[in-house]
Amino acid sequence: MPDGRVARVAVDSPLPQLDQLFDYRVPDHLVGVARPGVRVRMPLRTGGRIATGWLVELADRSEFDGRLSELEDVVGEAPLLTPELWALARAVADRAAGVASDVLRLAIPGRYVRAERAWLAGVDDPGPLPEPLAVTGFEDGRVEAALDAGERLALVVDPGLRRLPDGAWAGAWAVALAEAAAHVLSGDRSVVLAVPDHRDQEQLEAALRAIVDPRRVVRADARQGGADRYRAFLAGTGESARIVVGNRSTVYAPVPRLGLIAVWDDGDPLHAEPLAPGAHARDVALVRQEQSGAALVFAGHTRSVELARLVELGWVREVRPRRVERPRVVLVDPDRQPEPGSARIPSAAWRHARDAAAAGPVLVQVARPGQVPMMACARCREPARCATCAGPIAVPPHGGAPACALCGTPATAWRCGACGHDKLRAVTIGATRTAEEFGRAFPRTRIILSDGERQVMRVGADPALVIATRGAEPVADGGYRAVLLLDGERMLLRESLRVAEDCLRWWSGAAALAAPGAPVFLVGVGGALGTAMATWRQPEWAASELEARRALRFPPAVRVASVTAAPERVAAAVEAARAAAAGVDVLGPVDVDGGLQRAIVRFDYGAGAAVAQALRAETVRTATERRRPVAGRGPGRPPILRVRMDDPAVP
Structure with a gap:
């Protein structure tokens, strides 16, 4: 058979028995068109149907002794599957006991013919490379040397906000990652930045615009339309070094000369891939770093227990800032008598919020959206469950006596299954109800509600009360003058091994939005978790949590x-x-x-x-x-x- 006439193809199928390379003969009319990396169509003998797949490589001969079937067609001219991406997909699938084609479906977006033709016909003009930049806030040259050497870092970043040259505000973490990306890009090497959601992405892109030519930055996330996402993928595959910013699937971006992979807040559950084979963005980044030799940076206000394990092993090196300006966190007892007319805020926090709201924005974080108060046992604080269906007991949206939120059974004869007590108390009040209560307590103050339905990205420096659900906190110009973290007790009642880790991350993210010196009140939380928050020693708490899980053989100890x-x-x-x-x-x-x-x-x-x-x-x-x-x-x-x-x- 002539040289290069055997195509080794990965079938695009979730069936595990097809997760291998199949040999096909390249017919005469596809010679020169069937190149490694392109999509192809080929026959499958099972059922006599035509399937699609990826041409992984060309070979001179096949180990199969019989007659090879021919490729049916080539779908598209752009070689989308690079050798590096195939090696990554194969390694990730093997680690997860999965199928490589499932990984490729996450890594490569669907094809849009018009976008592909425009990219093939266009001229790549990415603009100039930036000048070498220092990563501020750390010892001179320490982070830059680690990036140049391709090290793995756990970056402890400053909380707080920074004012950008265009007048916008972004988290100090976004500025640090943007400076690290610009430093790597200045050496004509590409960068991949993975963040959990669009709020983090917006801050990071704002920080990048201040120091990098926008033509060098490629945005890739799930909010884009199919054509835009495919266009962004193609832009990243060119010869010019780029910075690709996006969500969890961005870790697969097949950029040239990869120099840095950075993952912000790896403990956020949005980094966990729900689709098969379910590989976490952190694990994909670790595999890709080993294959490419690029630098790897994990950064966050808190530290996941998985990352704490890697730091303990020495596989990832911790780098702390020169000086940490930690927030002023105050732990508040929720049972202290609230000030009259102060809604449900303890008196000390209410007085500070009242004074701060006269000078600028104040943030109030709550556990959930809506109106409905969730109930718990008044004695032991165990979540109240329906005796009929085990659903949560709450006050109906229209008011009235507590009842099951699922089956509607009234809680008239309720008794706690843990202690036998028969009295209920409200432990969570939704964001809408909280906004109404604050509106009565602060009658002349503007109320801003931010949750999953009403998304607010930024607020100004004018006086306002911002009621936000966890993770939906807007960025305030200059930072919030005070931060109130309510419902901490309720958040900790969630049945999950990671509930404490998640709560610490939610609270730390909100506290990092405070202005310098502004008080942060954490209501209803004490013990080791409250101490870690008050002293801003989240990495040490993660290390102690890892030790506790190791004693029980819980992940990530195993x-x-x-x-x-x-x-x-x-x-x-x-x-x-x-x-x-x-x-x-x-x-x-x-x-x-x-x-x-x-x-x-x-x-x-x-x-x-x-x-x-x-x-x-x-x-x-x-x-x-x-x-x-x-x-x-x-x-x-x-x-x-x-x-x-x-x-x-x-x-």
Whole structure:
């Protein structure tokens, strides 16, 4: 066969048995067009159908002795799948016991012909490279030297805001990451910046505009239309060094000469990919850093327990600022008598809020949107649950007696399942209800409500009370004159291993928006968590939390995998995992919906590759198992075996 006439193709299919390279012959009319990285169409002998896939590489010969099928067609002229991206997708899929084509669907957006043709016909003019910049706030040259050497850093950033040259305000963290990106870009190397949501992205882009030519910055996020997203992807694949800013899937951006990967707030659950194979942006960044040799920066006001483990191992090096201007956090007892007419704020916090609201904006963070107050036991603070359906008990939106929010059963005969007490108390009042109460307590002050439905990105320096749900806090010009963090007690009642970690991150993010010296009142939280917040020692708290989880063999001290299937298949998968590596232990199985069971497999990080390979082999075996039809009936439903490595829902 002539040189380069064998195309090795990755089939675009979620079926695990097709997760391998298949050889096809390149017909004469596609020679020169069928290049590595392009989309192709080819026949699949199963069912005689035409499938799509990616041409990974060309070869001179095939190991298959028979006659090769021919490629059907080439879809598009742009080579979208670079060798680096394929290697990354393969490594991520193997680590997650998944399928490489699932990773590629996350990494490469859908094709838009008009956008592709315009990109192929256009002239790339990215503008000049920036001058080398120093990353301010740290020891001279320390961060820059680490970036040049391709190190892995856990960057502790200053809280607070910075005024940009155009007059806008952005977080100090955004300025630091923008300066690091500009430093790397000045050496003609590309940068990938991953942030959780559009609020963080807006601040980071504002900081980049002040120091980098906008033509060098590529925006890529889920809010873009399909054509814009595809256009941004193509712009990042050119020969010119770029800065790509976006959400979790940005870590796959196939930019040339990668010099830096930065992930802001890696503990945010928005960095966890819900689609198969469910690889977290942090893990993808770690894999890509090892493959590329680029620098890797994790930054945040708090530290995830996963990152604390990497710092403890020495795999990631901590870098602290020269001087931390920590917020002035005050812990407030929620049971102290509130000031008359002060809504539900303890008196000391109310007086400060009243005085601060006369001078500028004041932030009030609440747990949830809407009107409905959630109820808990007045004695032990356990969340109140319905005796009929176990739904949450709340006050109906139209008012009245507490009742189940799901089935509507009145809570007239309610008793706490933990302590037997029969009295209820409101522990969470929605943002809308809070705004109404503050409107009565501050009758001459402007009230601004920011939540998932009413998104406010920025507020001015004029006096105002900003009522915001967690994560929806706007940036205030010059910072907030006071910050009130309500509902802390209610936030901690959520049933999750990560509830304390999440709460610390929510509170720290809001406190970082305060003006220098402005008080931050944290209501209803004490103990080690309150102390960590008050002293601004979140990394130390994360280290202690890691130690507690290690004693219990909870993630991230160990890795876990959830296995869901029929009982006999769960047992087979568990035995395969145990046979693959030593030290594997299993929790369960327990019954779940549909007659299935779920088991949790725990194992050390060193056994991860072997366990993932064994579980993936079980998924292939299950998918290819021949099902014999019963007389008069079809073969029935295919068997189910779902494997999720590092499942965020566990425990």
